[in-house]
Amino acid sequence: MDMDDVARRGLVLLGCGKMGQALLDGWLRGGLPAESVWVIDPAPSDAVRATGVHTNAGLPESPAVAVVAVKPQMMGDALPAMTALGGGATLFVSVAAGTPLARFAAAFGDATPVVRTMPNTPAAIGRGITALIGNVPATGDHLALAEVLMRAVGQTVVLQDEAQMDAVTALSGSGPAYVFHLIEAMAQAGTAQGLPADLALALARATVGGAGQLAEDSTDDPAQLRRNVTSPNGTTAAALDVLMDEASGFPALLQRAMAAAADRSRELSRG
Numbered sequence: 001m002d003m004d005d006v007a008r009r010g011l012v013l014l015g016c017g018k019m020g021q022a023l024l025d026g027w028l029r030g031g032l033p034a035e036s037v038w039v040i041d042p043a044p045s046d047a048v049r050a051t052g053v054h055t056n057a058g059l060p061e062s063p064a065v066a067v068v069a070v071k072p073q074m075m076g077d078a079l080p081a082m083t084a085l086g087g088g089a090t091l092f093v094s095v096a097a098g099t100p101l102a103r104f105a106a107a108f109g110d111a112t113p114v115v116r117t118m119p120n121t122p123a124a125i126g127r128g129i130t131a132l133i134g135n136v137p138a139t140g141d142h143l144a145l146a147e148v149l150m151r152a153v154g155q156t157v158v159l160q161d162e163a164q165m166d167a168v169t170a171l172s173g174s175g176p177a178y179v180f181h182l183i184e185a186m187a188q189a190g191t192a193q194g195l196p197a198d199l200a201l202a203l204a205r206a207t208v209g210g211a212g213q214l215a216e217d218s219t220d221d222p223a224q225l226r227r228n229v230t231s232p233n234g235t236t237a238a239a240l241d242v243l244m245d246e247a248s249g250f251p252a253l254l255q256r257a258m259a260a261a262a263d264r265s266r267e268l269s270r271g
């Protein structure tokens, strides 16, 4: 199965909010014809309607893929719309946090191939990263197709164990929000040091964007890139003394924040 099969047999997208729309944009940008896509959503946005995809129309009999992109709390209401697609012919791909593979087997039957994924919102600009894991009925071909779909919006990594999904969700799924908050916090701190708010925000955005790109592109690891900025006894060293403090610095704070996110993911999984 490949994107030609998806174009021929169809793709159903259940839930077209922030994540669903980012994925849809990537697939359409990658050449999937709009007429091959069926969106089910209570209120598809004008942007989604303008793409020409089918919205809330009768579903094809045997689409290649059904993508589940509703909130975990909405599964009970949303999944029944897809019951007829269970059984094996259609690959299900979920992007939902805290929703185990077993939840889909319960809804669609044990023989249904399901790939659980965790993407992130930089998918909207083709810079996402998605972790994937399949259930027992999902073959290598199914996993490969799910990877092709998610590569339309960035990089992919395949997990060895579904239990890793909680930590992945805490790191790369929720992670963009931590970075956006870092930008907010840096801008506020710049304002506290006397800069006008708009200048502080422009400096913070460009600094985080540029540093992120450098970290991704460079052959140096992040620790070396940090050292490259840090002159002995200079300004960066003064700041890092605060940020790298064992008790109150970034590492301790992020440990706590990501433990809270992973715990919440486990809690959602229990229903």
Ligand SMILES: NC(=O)C1=CN([C@@H]2O[C@H](COP(=O)(O)OP(=O)(O)OC[C@H]3O[C@@H](n4cnc5c(N)ncnc54)[C@H](OP(=O)(O)O)[C@@H]3O)[C@@H](O)[C@H]2O)C=CC1
Binding pocket: 014, 015, 016, 017, 018, 019, 020, 040, 041, 042, 043, 069, 070, 071, 072, 074, 077, 078, 095, 096, 097, 098, 118, 119, 120, 121, 173, 174
């Ligand atoms: N946002 C993110 O950064 C990430 C999100 N995810 C996962 O993606 C999923 C969607 O999240 P996100 O896009 O942020 O949420 P959104 O609320 O933006 O999108 C969910 C969409 O589903 C629609 N919806 C609600 N009920 C139904 C239903 N019964 N049938 C079909 N569609 C329905 C909602 O419509 P309405 O708004 O009208 O209720 C909305 O458009 C979640 O499971 C989340 O865990 C995964 C990784 C990252």
Ligand SMILES: O=C(O)[C@@H]1CCC=N1
Binding pocket: 097, 169, 173, 174
């Ligand atoms: O906040 C959430 O639950 C979702 C999952 C990862 C990012 N957003």
